[in-house]
Amino acid sequence: MSVKLSPQEWQLISSYLDNQVTAEEKSAVETRLKQDEQYHQAVDGLQRTRALLRSIPARKAPRSFALTPAMVAPKPLSRWLPVFNWGSIAASAAAVILFFATNLLPGLSLAPQAGAPMAAEAPAVEMAAPDAGRVEESNYSRSPIILWGAPLAYGKGGGGGADTSMEKVPGGMGGGPEPMPTLSLEQPAAPEAMPTQIEPLPGNPILGLPDAELAGREIDRAGNPLPAGEAEALRISPANLAAAVLAFLAVCLAIAAFTIRKQLRS
Amino acid sequence: MDEARLIEFARQGDLEAFNRLVLQYQDMAFNLAYRMLGEDDPAEDVTQTAFISAYRSLSTYRGGSFKAWILRMVTNACYDELRRRKRRPTIALEPALPDEDGEMESPAWMADPGAGPEEQMDQAELQQALKRCIQALPDDFRSIVIMIDLQGMDYLEVAEAASCPLGTIKSRLARARLRLRDCLRNFWELLPSQFRLDEEGKR
Numbered sequence: 001m002s003v004k005l006s007p008q009e010w011q012l013i014s015s016y017l018d019n020q021v022t023a024e025e026k027s028a029v030e031t032r033l034k035q036d037e038q039y040h041q042a043v044d045g046l047q048r049t050r051a052l053l054r055s056i057p058a059r060k061a062p063r064s065f066a067l068t069p070a071m072v073a074p075k076p077l078s079r080w081l082p083v084f085n086w087g088s089i090a091a092s093a094a095a096v097i098l099f100f101a102t103n104l105l106p107g108l109s110l111a112p113q114a115g116a117p118m119a120a121e122a123p124a125v126e127m128a129a130p131d132a133g134r135v136e137e138s139n140y141s142r143s144p145i146i147l148w149g150a151p152l153a154y155g156k157g158g159g160g161g162a163d164t165s166m167e168k169v170p171g172g173m174g175g176g177p178e179p180m181p182t183l184s185l186e187q188p189a190a191p192e193a194m195p196t197q198i199e200p201l202p203g204n205p206i207l208g209l210p211d212a213e214l215a216g217r218e219i220d221r222a223g224n225p226l227p228a229g230e231a232e233a234l235r236i237s238p239a240n241l242a243a244a245v246l247a248f249l250a251v252c253l254a255i256a257a258f259t260i261r262k263q264l265r266s
Numbered sequence: 267m268d269e270a271r272l273i274e275f276a277r278q279g280d281l282e283a284f285n286r287l288v289l290q291y292q293d294m295a296f297n298l299a300y301r302m303l304g305e306d307d308p309a310e311d312v313t314q315t316a317f318i319s320a321y322r323s324l325s326t327y328r329g330g331s332f333k334a335w336i337l338r339m340v341t342n343a344c345y346d347e348l349r350r351r352k353r354r355p356t357i358a359l360e361p362a363l364p365d366e367d368g369e370m371e372s373p374a375w376m377a378d379p380g381a382g383p384e385e386q387m388d389q390a391e392l393q394q395a396l397k398r399c400i401q402a403l404p405d406d407f408r409s410i411v412i413m414i415d416l417q418g419m420d421y422l423e424v425a426e427a428a429s430c431p432l433g434t435i436k437s438r439l440a441r442a443r444l445r446l447r448d449c450l451r452n453f454w455e456l457l458p459s460q461f462r463l464d465e466e467g468k469r
Contacts, residue, residue: 007441014440018414020421049447052457053415056396061296062310065317066285072321 003042013043017050077260084260088253095246102239269332277324284321291333292317294417295340301412302344304401316343333419334426341409341427348405392456399449407442414439 005013015021016029032039267275267286275283295316300309316339327335400408406428413424414435425435450457 007437010444011436011440014443015436018421018439020436045447046443049443049450050415052396052450053411053443053446054418056416058293058297058416059300061292061313062306064289065292065295065310065314066288067281067317067321069281071314071318072281 003038003045005039005042010042010046013046014050016043017047077263081257081260084253084257088250088257091246091250091253095243095250098239098243098246102237102243273324273327273332276321277327281321284324287332287336288317291336294333295336298337298340298409298412298417299344301400301416302341302405302408303347304397308347312343312347313340316340319343331423331426334423337413337419337427338429344409345405388456392453392458395450395453395456399446399453402449403442403445407438407445410435410438411442411446415443 012021012025012029016026019026021029029043033043267283269287269290272283272287276287292313296309296313299312299316300306303309303312316336319342320336320339323339400411403411409428410424413419413427414421419427421432421435425432428435430438
């Protein structure tokens with residue numbers, strides 16, 4: 001017959017057997033021992049188990065575990081571990097500080113002032129790009145993708161062509177939601193992108209090419225030149241680029257540190 | 267030379283001083299590792315690893331019981347080994363049946379010098395039963411019951427070695443003892459009469 005006691009009661013019995021109870025607890029256990037036969041059995045059972053465990057003799061060490069100098073010599077890789085650890089931490093901290101100083105603290109901004117609001121809007125434009133049909137006219141007209149004198153940078157942020165200059169092309173990041181129809185002898189534009197009827201613009205035989213005074217400037221879909229601030233905002237600031245490089249470096253160093261630590265443990 | 271001075275010398279890089287501490291605690295460290303892992307070779311490896319870790323981590327020793335600190339190193343090394351086994355389970359090449367098991371650690375323990383072959387066999391079986399019951403405990407229960415009941419350490423030292431509050435030690439010890447009592451009931455016929463419960467003899 002097994003004795004039903006609460007975990008607290010078993011714990012009290014166990015501690016009582018090791019004399020790890022207060023005087024009151026000891027007195028309570030001993031009083032109950034005299035009155036309760038089941039409680040007596042519980043104490044007796046645990047006491048015999050304890051005695052059996054304590055009768056097992058300790059084993060001697062089969063050999064000496066004294067250390068030799070070779071055992072405690074630092075492994076070559078271990079020297080690099082602190083370098084990678086601290087390098088990763090420093091690079092992470094620098095990336096975070098640079099990013100916040102550039103984007104969230106306008107007073108300390110290392111980038112053009114107009115960059116912050118436009119940077120926040122950029123993802124919205126990116127999100128809208130795959131579903132061009134839902135793009136509102138207001139956004140549509142602001143999409144700054146048309147350049148003259150350089151290949152067009154359109155289509156889901158795909159970037160400009162190989163000969164696109166960073167000075168004039170906003171990195172292809174602000175690609176418009178809908179490709180601008182172009183005329184090419186070698187490769188005609190996709191049927192759905194082609195206007196149903198092409199009407200040549202007055203004074204200019206090439207569709208969509210703006211006036212001569214707009215050459216080299218960034219314009220929107222309505223053909224108006226973009227304000228200087230907005231055009232600047234579309235470019236990746238050197239500070240953000242540096243933050244991204246630092247973050248990448250931090251990840252690489254952390255992976256190297258983790259790998260070394262794993263090798264040292266094995 | 268007393269322990270405090272040996273520790274101080276060892277912290278300054280004196281390997282000889284540290285080795286004197288190793289010799290002082292290696293039986294206890296190996297015994298704990300063996301009871302935790304249940305096998306000789308892994309226990310030796312873990313004990314050696316723990317001493318190497320201890321030497322390299324001497325700067326983190328902040329006083330208190332050095333024995334508890336060393337045993338914490340051994341316990342942690344055992345947990346690492348047990349986790350590694352769970353990640354990469356292996357099949358033992360040793361026979362699984364108790365009567366074919368070649369691994370019989372010091373079957374002379376608890377033995378009556380005049381015991382016959384049959385009694386010696388019973389003692390070996392009891393040894394195996396105890397080993398199985400201890401191995402069946404959860405890892406953190408097992409380390410506590412080994413340190414208190416098999417190593418004879420006091421609660422405070424074990425609390426320090428296990429990095430647990432005293433209440434946790436008491437609770438885990440009580441539950442470990444209860445589980446062992448229940449497990450050993452399955453082998454009651456192997457138990458020497460002084461360890462048998464009255465109720466078991468009446469079954």
